[in-house]
Amino acid sequence: MDNIMKTATIWLLYLLSACLILWAFLPDIRTVSLGIASGLAVSAMNAFLLRRRVGMIAEAAMQEKARRKGIGFGSRIASVLLLAMIAYRYPDIINMPAALSGTMIMPFLILAAAIMHTMKENSSGKG
Incomplete structure (x- = not known):
């Protein structure tokens, strides 16, 4: 997962x-x-907040604790809403459709990086 995030971040x-x-x-x-x-x-x-949250859930699953923490989705939505409010308030500085479309790019980059890493692993002759 770290290699995929590193590639997507680059x-x-x-x-x-x-x-x-x-x-x-x-x-x-x-x-x-x-x-x-x-x-x-x-x-x-x-993406980094989601990565941290998935790591916390995986760690809790390994320790077999059923402890839930809670505002992961809310904080991600709040950050997008904050960007939308800023773009709405200052339309002469930030274009709102462009800002909202920019928020959807990182999941596709992660998907492309995961496909690339999977193809690289499969073509290396292992298994």
């Missing part, structure tokens, strides 16, 4: 740097590029 940083370069050099699409960049940042934060 791809995310490439996308984030491309958005910031577009923001710097193309003033016509500044709101869109900043919206995508802020959405990517929120998406990365949500």
Whole structure:
């Protein structure tokens, strides 16, 4: 899981740097590029929160404790809602559709990284 997240994070940083370069050099699409960049940042934060939560659940399952903690989904939704409220308040700075679409990119990057790592493992001659 760590290799998959590391690969997805590297791809995310490439996308984030491309958005910031577009923001710097193309003033016509500044709101869109900043919206995508802020959405990517929120998406990365949500992915790391989810990764931490899955690790905590796996650790609790190994210890056979049925202890539940609770605001994982709420904090991830709250971060997206905060971004939407900021984009709604400042539409001349952040484009809301771009920001909301940027929040959906990290799960697809994780999926692509997992497929890549699975194909690499299967083609290495093991089993």
